[in-house]
Amino acid sequence: MLIHEQSRPGRRATAQAPLETADHGDLPQALRRKQRAALPEVSELQAVRHYTRLSQQNFSIDTHFYPLGSCTMKYNPRACNSLASLPGFLARHPAAPESHSQGIMACLHELQDMLKSVTGMHAVSLAPAAGAQGELAGVMMIRAYHDARGDHERREMLVPDAAHGTNPASAIMAGFKVREVPTGSNGDVDIAALRDAVGPQTAGIMLTNPSTVGVFDRSIQAIAKSVHEAGGLLYYDGANLNAILGKVRPGDMGFDVIHMNLHKTFSTPHGGGGPGAGPVGVSKRLEPYLPIPLVTQGDDERYHWLDEDDRPESIGRMTAFGGNMGILLRAYIYARMLGAEGMRRVSEFATLNANYLQARLRDAGFQLAYPERRASHEFIITLKKEAKAFDVNTMDFAKRLLDYGYHAPTTYFPLLVPECLLIEPTETEPKEALDGFVESMNKIRAEAENDPETVKQAPHSLPLRRLDDVRAARQLDVAWKPAEGTA
Amino acid sequence: MLIHEQSRPGRRATAQAPLETADHGDLPQALRRKQRAALPEVSELQAVRHYTRLSQQNFSIDTHFYPLGSCTMKYNPRACNSLASLPGFLARHPAAPESHSQGIMACLHELQDMLKSVTGMHAVSLAPAAGAQGELAGVMMIRAYHDARGDHERREMLVPDAAHGTNPASAIMAGFKVREVPTGSNGDVDIAALRDAVGPQTAGIMLTNPSTVGVFDRSIQAIAKSVHEAGGLLYYDGANLNAILGKVRPGDMGFDVIHMNLHKTFSTPHGGGGPGAGPVGVSKRLEPYLPIPLVTQGDDERYHWLDEDDRPESIGRMTAFGGNMGILLRAYIYARMLGAEGMRRVSEFATLNANYLQARLRDAGFQLAYPERRASHEFIITLKKEAKAFDVNTMDFAKRLLDYGYHAPTTYFPLLVPECLLIEPTETEPKEALDGFVESMNKIRAEAENDPETVKQAPHSLPLRRLDDVRAARQLDVAWKPAEGTA
């Protein structure tokens, strides 16, 4: 039941608003609202009960193993939440003067430094509000760089076919044309095709390494050389940074720009789909273009903002107030708890868990997409065989996993592998969770063989059975409306 | 699965302890622990996941209508929790000097004053840690009073047969003998029997009014007169204070002592069975005996503690540090949000809800225990008729209610009404919750008639079906133990 359906006209059991309505008689009639908005009218208890019960209908890291490939669903330390919520941090206005901002600016400055160190980049801006905005900032800086050199013909951005959809979409937002580069059968970029693709029109290439097919591209140095020699720049999509944290640095691989998804690698809350934070790091030649604001430390040891005036070549401001500070704080706290040694452990154990799970599934007879490769922090299995044999597809497997108490891995991505599951266990899951997942996959395959309808009609144990996506799109209903004449 | 069963030797994924073990080599060997305690060894994620999922197996006010008679399960405002958890309050050591305690002492002093006002008593102590401890303190003060007067023969405490079990148990703890007084068929105390019972041996009487049978004892003035004339004192069990808050005051009814259950009337968290807080209020003649500490305000407007030295006749200290301050703060915050007008509304709407629910159930054909009486904030129905006709008892009804998403009312209490449900909806529930409850009761009765096994085997929709209490008591297992030779 919707909260709106629990509403009764005139109900208001709240202590949360001022006890009386102040006079606002001076507001011109023509600009006033004629009728109250049809917001729900419920008591505080009703609201608390409704949303508490709703929350229980979610799978989440705090309740379930959630091996959603490419999303790095690892434990979000509770300390990050409580410390970022200290009253002093919550109450600070974004336009507060530097005199009243030294505490948070110290955190931000140290975070910039840590991110520089761990990515091997020259400078970092924390401004982008999410990964996709970080991507946009990144490709905009590439464009700004070429434009500043008068190199206006470089309008083509190379993107591997396995890339996240945000990559081409961001490139388009920055005014580039997108050219796809194929992935070889071994999972690495097809280097020959790449060499054919580069040229004077090449602005750069957007890469994830390890890639979205779950392997580390061994020819990264050759790729970098090829693109750089053609005059292009290398963009690093930080989606998979968790796989190499502290082990390999994008800057050392030759990348010129990187964005990071703090809600992945730095374990800030996923929150049902956000907020994210997408800091960008750059090599020295791109530093002037970083989005503002930035934090710098003066000779007096005090922190200062750098804004439009200080950075006239900046690509500018990505949000009104310069970024998702509360998320940056959480990432900072997490990074401080990890330390250098902890960061390295992240990638080591994420990789151990992925390779173990890959080996167990392979041994159980599931087909790996890249059987001869090491898994990075994630890997792909393809259910092509099962789909053919039992007429049960990947989505059916995914839905049936829910019945067994596991969130499904990412399905049907990357697009180039048919009937695929992209599986990322992350470093915070114990071995028992991985073993339980394998056991469930085995059971589901047995069911697919012996009782396919059970799998095809899954889930069975959740509050709802399988939902009709087609109906949702055809009979669009995206907002509750009051019955005619009531609101 | 127990958290212990998820433990693996050597697992420790925590940032919560010091990163190294400090030297403690000076501890004498003979006094040292030989083997580590068999506490679970799990990661932070495992602990968070385990207890988050466990929590979801509870009914609670935040998730369900919970009409548990005599327990006043009303909404616990979330502001009380967050404000009582402000760092300044949480960090204060109980032995901190008054110079660093004025903030909380101001709250406690005002709470004492508000409780005095709302109960009509002369003085209040916040010291008792729970209702039962408040009862003990109350009867101990009665004893101290008689003893101070040299009236050592008054060793008998009158207790109605409908009283909470804590009443006779507390009286025994204070060294009294207990004499039961019967309840008349109209729900009021049998006044003739009371008159027979009082005498020079009478220390006092422990009463709840409205009583546990859900009615206001109309002869309270006669009772008070009778007991007082016999030289006894009147003790008010505050369990049902919610029913009369701001409408009638125990002090005005003639009571000499009262305890209050703040987790009932003042909506502090029930917490799965505690903590409570059980302040006591007294008439002037009992003031010297109040448990310490108390808060007083000096001429300098500053607050001071009164302890053993200031109150030499006090019955003493009930806990090491003088009470459940965090709970008292929550009650204070709630009381300030209610204000005088809000307190009166509490009893008005608690009574409205109870009488409405009583009328609806009566109209639906359920038998009221006291059909001619107004309900207070609670009332009793007896399922004697249904039990006989369908061989389905009150506990079966209670368990089946769980399937319908309602916590069961109190069953089989008070003891004097057979097959009874004591139903207390509280003022914070909307009419729809009450209507839904009636509908479910009707359905269950129909099931009892047509399909009694469904009711007798309920619940069906919860994670577990009906639990075997007898087995729990016969094959006692009250703690997990490591397998031999492992811990």
Next chain:
Amino acid sequence: MPFIPHTDEDITGMLDVIGVDSIDALFDEIPKELRAKELAGVPSGLSEMEVTQLLQARARIDGEPTCFIGAGAYDHHIPAAVWQITTRGEFYSAYTPYQAEASQGTLQVLYEFQSMMTALTGLDVSNASLYDGASALAEAVLMAVRANRKVKTTRVLMPRSVHPFYRRTVRSIVQHQGIDLVEVDFDTETGQTTLAHCETAGDEPFAALVVPQPNVFGVLEDVNALTDWAQSRDALVIGVVNPVALALLSPPGDWGQNGADIACGEGQPLGMPLASGGPYLGFLCCQQAFIRQLPGRIAGKTEDVDGKVGYTLTLQAREQHIRRSKATSNICTNQGLLVTAATVHMAILGAEGLERVAAACLANTDRLAQQLCEVPGVEPIFEAPAFHERALRLPAPTEDVLAALAEQDILGGFDLGREYPELGCALLVCATERRTDAEIAAYREALASTLAIAEAA
């Protein structure tokens, strides 16, 4: 090992199954010369206790100043229940609801949020949020250019009375889409964007007019006239609105004859702490006709195979993960956690509660402006009716005055003069419902003494 559960036995057993000797061997496909040596800029790990002590100290040193700054972020009371519910693990640690059956909590919250935003804005549909108000305006501009079928142009009229940070953000984001942002000036007497100012943009067609309500000065624009004027010229109207103000003000759907086409804004006043500027949430609503041009996630109602009502992400064909380079936007995430907070916030306050908050802000800011203008040399800059901000002219440089006030732990407002030099020493002040009479009086006193000293100097 903080956050990592592996025992030595686990590690050995797992390596055995994989068939390697060490964890390091799992990185053997990475060229040796690329392997990182050490992370010089990253200190050693701290325990939770140590990091707690550090952060408590950091949070403390910035003091607890009294805030009279608004300018796009507002210090409202947030009911305690809002974040206690929002930070429940099941909301906090869930991801995008790709598996609808396992995410009904989040999905229903999104649907309810969309419903509430359409109720507040008076428009038909809402998305499930964007990053913030400024980036939402950028998306609204792009959307309007795509959606306007009547005129094919990339010109968009952007009044200067729109918050300068918003205008800059829009410029950053749309700069490579060939959008021509045409600035429209405001009347320096009233602070309003008049039709006359709009007309100066010339006769060429334009795709959309942006209409802020209230505008950055707190001043109320004549939204009805602006809407009708723009629509009469075949342009779309994009309202930029404050959701709390909408409890009192005419919603974009009611503007002019036909209502605005698109509305966007900053959701922060709906239950988000100031938190130095984020995370907040941008909202974006529109008329039904434009739904397929709406960027961002959208939750829709549907049924399961038994006909039970449920919710799912819908119209995903617009999005980047399906449509890639042809998507309506590159945006991937929404601000799910903030949407949850906003939804609980609105449910608890209801329309009447929001109205009371809005009225209290209005009254407090009126009182603040009145009292500050009693200080010699301080005067209101604009005449037109306003919501909960006021632009004041000072007799001394704003920057100096603000610095002097800050030393007394008063954040006196937003320095308007930096952005609008033509206004001289201009200060934008705001007093939400949280500001008490005593705080307002203290501000007045501090301002008076500060200016007296300035004059004496």
Next chain:
Amino acid sequence: MPFIPHTDEDITGMLDVIGVDSIDALFDEIPKELRAKELAGVPSGLSEMEVTQLLQARARIDGEPTCFIGAGAYDHHIPAAVWQITTRGEFYSAYTPYQAEASQGTLQVLYEFQSMMTALTGLDVSNASLYDGASALAEAVLMAVRANRKVKTTRVLMPRSVHPFYRRTVRSIVQHQGIDLVEVDFDTETGQTTLAHCETAGDEPFAALVVPQPNVFGVLEDVNALTDWAQSRDALVIGVVNPVALALLSPPGDWGQNGADIACGEGQPLGMPLASGGPYLGFLCCQQAFIRQLPGRIAGKTEDVDGKVGYTLTLQAREQHIRRSKATSNICTNQGLLVTAATVHMAILGAEGLERVAAACLANTDRLAQQLCEVPGVEPIFEAPAFHERALRLPAPTEDVLAALAEQDILGGFDLGREYPELGCALLVCATERRTDAEIAAYREALASTLAIAEAA
């Protein structure tokens, strides 16, 4: 109406069903003359915002002093997860698990808590908590007198080295049960309760000996000798223990030849904030033989009709709601919410984590005592090994020194001299794992200058 959901329509409809005209009519059985007029001492209601401002101000005025007081309540680090989980509505707003099937969350937590407490104390069984450590000791005394079948006496030996607040609480609670509490002195050189002191209680039998470990001075008692001595005289042994100390110290179940019979103590160090003294939790454990004399709630394992494992309250026949005047105690509630916190706390820290905390407290207090004793005139009072408290002798009145330190926002310790005049100017200090080297150094410096001034005066 805060917290009350009734609309006017609801009220009218409900009164109709009841058949009365007004809510007031529902109180018609109450004699008119008893009806309350007004609540003079209760001010008008405040909004949540107003009460927030009030409480924030109240919480602020008491400052943020550095705490070196222990004396029964300890300033430990509490993992952030502990209270975020504990305050989840399903734990926070549930009641006593009377309906076991609808309360498995709470019941399993109680069972796990009991399991953890038996592991820490080395005893067979634990109840599900009592109010606090002091009242738990009172219940332990009553229980021991009931449970001792070998000697029928109500004499209980109570060392003066037991916390004075505990001894007073015991006296308050048991005073009318005819219990004879016999005080036993301590050795003023070592701070220990020796057998010789015990012997002074005379040859008459006694039901139990109370053994604190560590005792109120932080000093470690020779628990093995005391246990064997008491049991050789047919008395039971009641250990009063600190649960964090038990991570390093021999558990009561291991004391002497046969182990203590009963152990109790204060659970506050297991995840409860100082919070001015409560709510905390008392724990009470015992050997299997005494389980039926154990007061308070107990959760037990059982099965449902399908054989699935579940938990339920058990042995309720001991309790007041069944047994009424013959119950083992009048206690009704336990401290469920605090049990939840303690259980999560122990699960997160584990035995090794607790051990590290204990060792850090020990080391910090050692360092603190050492540094303070470098101040002229300050010296340790006792020689025996100690846990995380130290008794120091000062060259000036403790009360004055503490007041002077408090002015510098240092809470210097607990004034022992008030309770033990024979110790002179005595101060009990404690430094938990949270106290930093800098804080300890600052204390030393403040103490030195305070004493220098005192001497000069």
